Amino acid sequence: MHKAFDLVLGSVVCLFGVGVGYFCLKAIDFNNLVINRKLALMVVVPVFIIGVGLQRIFKRRGPAPRR
Numbered sequence: 001m002h003k004a005f006d007l008v009l010g011s012v013v014c015l016f017g018v019g020v021g022y023f024c025l026k027a028i029d030f031n032n033l034v035i036n037r038k039l040a041l042m043v044v045v046p047v048f049i050i051g052v053g054l055q056r057i058f059k060r061r062g063p064a065p066r067r
Contacts, residue, residue, distance in 0.1 A: 002061060010057030017049030 024042040033039075 006056050006059055006061075010053045010055075013053030013056060014050050015053075017046045017053060020049060021046030 024046060028039070028042065
């Protein structure tokens with residue numbers, strides 16, 4: 001049960017990160033591209049969110065507890 005929950009939650013988090021990255025990409029002006037703090041945050045935040053989702057999907061769990 002926990003594996004399915006982690007898979008679904010991780011997928012939702014990854015899709016949220018992709019959505020945030022898409023909107024950040026649309027906001028970037030490629031004609032006047034200056035490397036600054038705002039651009040770094042617009043790249044790092046979506047990558048971090050996607051990384052958290054992937055970590056949630058591929059988390060290793062111990063064996064199921066015996067009853």
